[in-house]
Amino acid sequence: MITTDILIIGAGPTGLFAVFEAGLLKLKCHLIDALEQPGGQCAELYPKKPIYDIPGFPEVLAGDLVTNLMEQIKPFQPGFTLGERAQTIEKQEDGSFIVTTNKGTKHHAKIVAIAGGLGSFEPRKPELANIAMYEGHGVNYMIKDPEVYRDKRVVIAGGGDSALDWSIFLANVASEVTLVHRREEFRGALDSVEKVSDLVNKGKIKLYTPAEVTAINGDGKVASVHITVYDQAKRIEAIDCDAFIPLFGLSPKLGPIGDWGLEIEKNAIKVDNTLDYQTNIPGIYAIGDVNTYPGKLKLILCGFHEATLMCQSAYQRIFPNKKYVMKYTTVGGIDGFDGSRKEAEKAVIKKIENAHV
Amino acid sequence: MSDITVHIIDREGVKHTVEAPTDMAMNIMELCKVYELPVEAFCGGTAMCATCQCYIISDHDLGERNDDEQAMLWEAQNVKENSRLGCQLPISEAMDGLVIELAPEA
Numbered sequence: 001m002i003t004t005d006i007l008i009i010g011a012g013p014t015g016l017f018a019v020f021e022a023g024l025l026k027l028k029c030h031l032i033d034a035l036e037q038p039g040g041q042c043a044e045l046y047p048k049k050p051i052y053d054i055p056g057f058p059e060v061l062a063g064d065l066v067t068n069l070m071e072q073i074k075p076f077q078p079g080f081t082l083g084e085r086a087q088t089i090e091k092q093e094d095g096s097f098i099v100t101t102n103k104g105t106k107h108h109a110k111i112v113a114i115a116g117g118l119g120s121f122e123p124r125k126p127e128l129a130n131i132a133m134y135e136g137h138g139v140n141y142m143i144k145d146p147e148v149y150r151d152k153r154v155v156i157a158g159g160g161d162s163a164l165d166w167s168i169f170l171a172n173v174a175s176e177v178t179l180v181h182r183r184e185e186f187r188g189a190l191d192s193v194e195k196v197s198d199l200v201n202k203g204k205i206k207l208y209t210p211a212e213v214t215a216i217n218g219d220g221k222v223a224s225v226h227i228t229v230y231d232q233a234k235r236i237e238a239i240d241c242d243a244f245i246p247l248f249g250l251s252p253k254l255g256p257i258g259d260w261g262l263e264i265e266k267n268a269i270k271v272d273n274t275l276d277y278q279t280n281i282p283g284i285y286a287i288g289d290v291n292t293y294p295g296k297l298k299l300i301l302c303g304f305h306e307a308t309l310m311c312q313s314a315y316q317r318i319f320p321n322k323k324y325v326m327k328y329t330t331v332g333g334i335d336g337f338d339g340s341r342k343e344a345e346k347a348v349i350k351k352i353e354n355a356h357v
Numbered sequence: 358m359s360d361i362t363v364h365i366i367d368r369e370g371v372k373h374t375v376e377a378p379t380d381m382a383m384n385i386m387e388l389c390k391v392y393e394l395p396v397e398a399f400c401g402g403t404a405m406c407a408t409c410q411c412y413i414i415s416d417h418d419l420g421e422r423n424d425d426e427q428a429m430l431w432e433a434q435n436v437k438e439n440s441r442l443g444c445q446l447p448i449s450e451a452m453d454g455l456v457i458e459l460a461p462e463a
Contacts, residue, residue, distance in 0.1 A: 045405050118399045127434070159432060187428035248432055251406065252399055267397075 002079060004030035006314055007099055007109035009086045009257070012040020014288030014303030015115035016069040016078075021311040023076030024329070027318070028337070030079035030107060032086050032099070034120035036144060039066035041117060042300075044250065048189075055301060065300075075336025081105050083144060085120045087256045095283055102256075111283055111314040114269060115307070116290040118252035126157065126246045128216060138222025139244050149174045149243060155225050157213050158247035159183060164192040166247065171204045178206040178239055180213055180227055208237075216244060260284075268292035276313030277306045283317065285310045361453035366414070367394055368459050377448050385411065385457065386443035396459065402444040407433035409443035410460035417455050419446060435460050 006022050008015040011033035019029040037043055039062075042051075047063030054060055060068075084101035089112065091097055099107045123141030125131060131139060143149075143166055153176040156167050164186060167179045179196070186193050199205040208227050214236070215226035224240045254267055262279050263270040269286035271277045273293035277285050287310050288303035296302075315324060333343030360376045363385070367373060375392050377383065386409035389396040400406035404425035410433055413419060419441065422430065426445040430436050440460065446452075 041399075045400055046403055049403065118397075124434075159428070183431045185428070185431070187425075187431075249406075251408075 001098075001106045001108050002030055002081070003108045004028050004079065005109065005318065006030075006111045006113055006311070007032070007097070007107050008113045008115055009033075009099070010040060010115035010117055010288070010290065011035075011038035011080065011082070012115060012117050012288065012303075013042055013065060013069060013300045014117075014307050015040070015113070016066070016073055017304050018113055018115060018287065018307035018311060019073040019076050019078045020069075021308045022314070023073065023337070024327070024332075024334070025311055025315045025324075027311065027315060028078075029076065030081070030109070032081045032084060032101060032107065034083070034085040034122075036083045036142070038070065038080065038082070039063070042066050044121060051300065053299065053301060075334060075338055075340050075342070077337045081107070085255060086116075089260050089284075091281075091283075097283065110318050111285070113307075113310055113314070114257060114279075114284065114286040114290055115288045115303070116254070116257060116286075118267075118289060119254040119257070120252065121250035122253050122255070123246075123250055124248040126213065126248065128213070130216060134216050134218065134222050134244070137220060138218065138242060139216065139246075141246060143245065146170060146173055151175045152242040153240060154178070154243045154245060155180060155213065155227075155239060155241045156245045156247060157181070158249075159186045159188075160247070160249060161188040161192060162249075163247040164188040164196050166245070167205055168192065168195050168199065171199050176206070176241070177204065178208065178227075178241070180208045180211050182210055182212055182230075184209045213244065213246070254290075257290075262286070265292050268296075275309075277310050278313060285314070359450070361448070361450060361455075363388060363448075363452065364415075364454075364456040365389060365392070365394055365411075366456070366458040368461060377452070379448055379450050381448075383448050384444055385409070385441075385446040385448065388448060389443060389459070394459065395462075396443065397462075398444060400444075404429045404442055404445055407442060408462070410435070410440055411443050411457040412437055412460060413439045413441055413455070414458055415454060415456040417452060419452070 005027040006029045008031045011031040022029050042062035043066050050059050084103045087102045088100045096110050097112050152174050154174040155178045157180045159181040171177050200207045211227050211229040213225045214228040217224045222244050224238050227237045269291050271286050271291045277287050279286050287306040289298045363377045365373045377388050386398050397408040407429050426442045
C-alpha cells in the first residue's frame with residue numbers, strides 16, 4: 001500500500017505543479033497516470049509544439065515545460081505509479097481514501113486531487129473481429145519493455161512517430177520487423193522517416209504500403225497475420241509472426257472516474273470554483289482540464305491556479321486546527337523533503353568608506 | 358465582414374443552422390464548440406485527434422486538405438472522400454450556406 005497526503009490522479013502539467021504547491025505546505029504527493037511517462041498531453045501528443053501563454057515564457061515547447069516542472073518539483077520527491085489507470089475509490093471511516101488501479105496497486109491518501117485532463121489515454125484499436133482474444137497473447141497496443149520482443153518476429157502497424165520509432169528500435173532487437181501502413185506516406189520527424197527508409201533498404205525492416213493487417217491467426221496466441229496490400233492485384237500475404245503491435249495513437253476516455261459518484265457535466269467534473277475546486281464528495285478535488293464551472297477555460301495557466309487553491313484547502317482539511325499563513329517563496333525559500341534548501345541571496349549591510357570627506 | 362450561415366448535421370441527424378462570424382479567426386471545429394455541438398477536439402485544434410472530422414455535404418470548394426490534416430485522416434476511422442477536419446477549416450465568406458455532417462465518434 002502506497003501512502004501519501006495528496007494522491008494526484010493525472011501527471012500532466014496541472015498535477016505536476018500541484019506537487020510543488022503541496023510541497024510548500026509540507027504535504028507529500030503521489031501521482032497515478034495511465035501513460036508510461038509524466039507530462040500528460042504535453043508529453044504524449046505534442047512535445048515538440050510551442051506554447052505561448054505560459055506566464056513568463058514567451059515561448060516554451062510542451063516537452064520542455066514538462067521537463068521544467070519535473071525539475072521544479074524534484075525537491076518534494078513525488079511518487080509515481082505510471083502505466084496504470086485509477087479504477088476504484090473507497091472512502092474510509094476516517095475520511096481518507098483508498099484508490100486502486102487497474103493493475104491492483106493500492107494508494108491510501110488523505111486527499112484525492114483529480115487532474116485527469118480529458119481522461120486516461122486509451123489506445124485506438126484496429127477493427128479486427130477477433131483482436132480482443134489475442135490481447136496480451138501477442139497483440140499489444142503499447143510497448144513497455146522492448147526486451148519482450150528480443151529475437152521475435154514482430155509486425156507493427158501505423159504511420160506516425162511511435163510506429164516509426166519502435167520499428168527503428170526493434171530492428172536491432174527483434175529477429176524480424178514488418179511495418180504495415182495504409183499509406184505510402186508517413187507522418188513523423190524527418191529523421192525517423194529517413195532512418196526507416198534506410199533500414200528498409202538494408203533489409204532490416206520489411207515494409208508493406210499501402211497495406212493493412214486484415215486478419216490475425218493463431219491458436220490462443222498470435223501465429224500469423226494477413227496483410228492486404230492495396231496494389232492493383234489487391235493481394236493478401238500471410239506473414240508468420242509472434243507479435244502484432246498496432247500503434248494507431250491514443251484517445252482519452254474519462255473512464256472509471258465517471259463512476260465514482262462525482263457530479264459530471266459534459267464529460268467534466270463539477271467543482272466549487274468560488275472556493276477550492278472541491279467536488280461534491282468532500283476530500284476529492286478536481287483541477288485542470290478535467291473540471292468544469294461557470295466560465296471555465298481549459299488552459300494550463302488556469303490549472304496552475306486551481307492546483308494552488310486546492311492545496312491550501314487540502315491543508316486546512318488535513319490540519320483543521322493549525323494556524324497557517326501563506327509564504328512567498330522569495331521570502332521563505334524552499335525546503336525540499338530531500339534536505340535541500342533554496343533561498344534568496346541575503347543583501348549585505350556594509351559601510352562604504354569615503355576618503356574624500 | 359458579415360456573418361455567414363452554416364448548416365451542421367449532428368450525429369442524430371438533426372440539422373442545426375447557425376450564424377458564423379468571418380472576422381473572429383474561427384474555424385469549423387470552434388464553431389461547433391461555440392454552439393455546444395458534440396465535438397470533443399481534445400487536441401485543441403492541432404490536427405492530432407480527428408474528433409472534429411466532418412463530411413462536406415454541400416458542393417462548396419474548400420481547397421485541398423493540408424498535410425497535417427491529410428496525415429490524420431489516413432489514420433482516422435470512418436473517413437470518406439468528403440472528410441475534412443473542422444479544426445483545419447477557417448471560416449470564410451466563401452463558406453456561406455455550407456452544409457456539413459459530423460462524422461461518427463472515434
